[in-house]
Amino acid sequence: MLIPTNTVSFFKWVKKRSEHYWSKEYQDSIASKDEIYKCEKWIIGAKWVGLTESxxxxxxxxxxxxxxxxxxxxxxxxHSIDRKEVNEYLEEDPxxxxWIRDEEEIRYRLNWAFEQILFDILNPRCNFWLKSWGQKPKSEQEKEHIFKEQFAKSPQLLPIKSHRFIVNDHQNTILSIWGSDTIIYGQNFRHYLLNEISEHLNLSTEERKEVDALNAKEYKSIEYQKIPFWREIISSNS
Structure with missing residues (x-):
């Protein structure tokens, strides 16, 4: 295996590969060869910023x-990098x-899943409701009450990037949540990062083959992944 399978070794590999790719020296060295490999200007020179135990x-x-x-x-x-991403509208996003600097965004995202799915429940166009919740009531108040009770049983979701969340249990599954349109975005950290930031890892042809093989294996097992509460929502979108 070219890509480490051990969790800690893999994170260190991601750090080394991405920071090398972002380095000005590396970008300058490839600029004249193939423009397709050039980083966006905002991320050149970026470094990961880890947290201490305290x-x-x-x-x-x-x-x-x-x-x-x-x-x-x-x-x-x-954890994060030492700057924010500049999007297509020239706005800054994490x-x-x-977790130290982005308090407003994190608190917003901690409530994201609940608010997004509740919106789909109360929105007549979506009319979202799961069979396991019982017969759907007519009043919005009763729908919200039942949903709150059901959601309280779900494992906690912690934000990682944009609307990507890690299921806070031993499986460490990563979900992408946009209303009730919820999918598994990564079976674990390794699977997730190899796809989320693959363009920043400057993968070789052989490494890309490893990622393709990993995807084939992990996506095949997704239907068997048991995630309390979220499994039924994911299945409802299949």
């Missing part, structure tokens, strides 16, 4: 969350959420 403990207390061991490793080695 910072992670402070974040857990502040947001009343508890990170899994693998999530802690991600936060210590990668590349990956910074």
């Amino acid at each position: 910072q992670i403990e402070e974040v857990e207390k502040k947001y009343q969350v508890t990170f899994t061991d693998k999530h802690k490793a991600f936060l210590q080695i990668l 590349f990956f959420y910074n």
